[in-house]
Amino acid sequence: MVDTISNSVFSASDRTELNRSARITLMLLALNVMAVYYYGARAAIVSGIAVLASLVTEYILAVLSKKSPRLCDIYFLSDGLLLALLLPASVPYRIVVFSSVFMSGVLRFAFGGNKNLIFSPPAAAFAFSAITWPQNVLRYPSPEPFGSLSLVSDLPQVLEHSFSYNTDISTSYTGLLEIIWGRLRGPMGTGCVLIIIICAVSLYFFKDIPASVLFSGTAVNMFLFVLFPFSQTGWMAVLYSLVTGSFMYILVFLACDPRLAPKLPMAGVLYGGLLAGLSFIFRKLLMLESSGVFALLIVELFASELERLSAVAGSAWERLLQRIKRGAVDAFIYIKFRTGRVDARLEEPSWDPRENASEKSVDSANEASLDGANEASLDSANEASLDSDLEKPRKDASGKASGGGASS
């Protein structure tokens, strides 16, 4: 019945979009579960406030602009969760409300909706909040299993820098198990890299995220961390490249957003590589927390230019391939038939050209027809060949008759 309703209400593209948004929302809810495990009900309240504020803003703006909200447009849900999971669990509720309203009202609605986005709304809203309230947005509580933070808006406890920030400036180390389970001081939903990787793999198989962006971003990030390590080297550097800086979360859920990521594969490779490179530079030189968000906002500006570059490079490559193919075919034909004609000239002809004049004329007639001669010439050529064929038996017959007559 649900299928019948959805089939009748939504078009095919709307259904695809709805399914994609639903899958991404489900993945984000899984990350929310881990956040609740470490920080208690406060994490769920922060996520709920973000989603509710986003929904109310969208509804009010839709009413004011006299646009009917579509059932399939549930980006308020995924964007609200994306924003909430980038924030610390200790963030005051008013900041969550303001950020969500800013995200939906200014960054999405004012730009013309989901079809005309320049910046990722959750990323830009997070960047705005981080610059405006750095003491609230870039300081984190310590995660504890079955933890329970106070539900008061402004937490009294002392908050600290994230695990990533500490690893960047010192050789602080934490246990491998803590890294695997994501028990790291940082944003609510970006520490559980194992779950993020599982989400990435499933989204990849559902074709919800572009593989080119995902793999190139991951590869370049790991490569840079190995070449220019912060505090850990070798395989630990590879592990820290995945775990720290919220990079995997930003790459999988924000950079691979189908509304903004480039569609062409080569453009996606460049996009992911640029994002990883810029994020690394910001972290190395500016010691920025969640530097991937700021890098993403810059790289997103060039997404359309990368697509154009990829299209131009792709068409140039295809033209080059075609030229090479044509050249190879021409060379093959030249070598083969040039070689054949030389052989023919060298060999003695096995037939008498005079006796086989009819065959030659047939051949020439056929060649003329193959060359695209008209039917008249073909007919005339055939008639000529037929005549010459007929002449031969007539000649033979006349020769025999005169010989017979002579003999008798």
Add this chain to the structure above:
Amino acid sequence: MTQYESRIGTASKEAIFTSNALLSSGSIIAPAVVVATSFMQAAALCIIFSTVTYITVVVCSYVPRKLLYTIRIIIYTLVASLVYVPAAMLVELFMPSYFAALGIYAPLLITNSMITVRTEAKFYRLKRGYMLQLAAFYVIGYDIGLLALGTLREMMADGGLFGLKMLPISVPTVSSLFGGFIVLAILSAGFRWISARLLRREEAA
């Protein structure tokens, strides 16, 4: 309503609503975004802008049209700079700290687009009497936009006005440059929406 009153009404609607220099046309936005971070700073800028612009427009309306366009513009700027000196001294006398905060953007008002562009494009093609009223409304329209921007930015940045806390949240970024552009954009959008609704209501009536 007499013809004169209706013309004044039309001029005021055009200058304040449909062609508001700051909120509709988007001109002279640099001083507004950089300097108008509070109500008092916006007020200081308003005083200098209004004095320099209006007096320059009035005086320069007597510059003969026969002169070359380039020469005319140079004369307008010269007149504006002469008017700026006493205006700046006045504002510095009564609001020294706010005048100091204006920085380079106060003297830059000498070359604002209302003096260098709108005079030639619009004002000096009209009859003097009507032109003077229209110019006054344009200046008032810009002042209204500037004061609204300054007030909004102070309320959002400090959570209140004149030291009084009114809002539960403060957004300090709004007093920065990029925050100023965002606030101006939102204010312009809201202003245009309200203007369009008022005009539609008038047409319907």
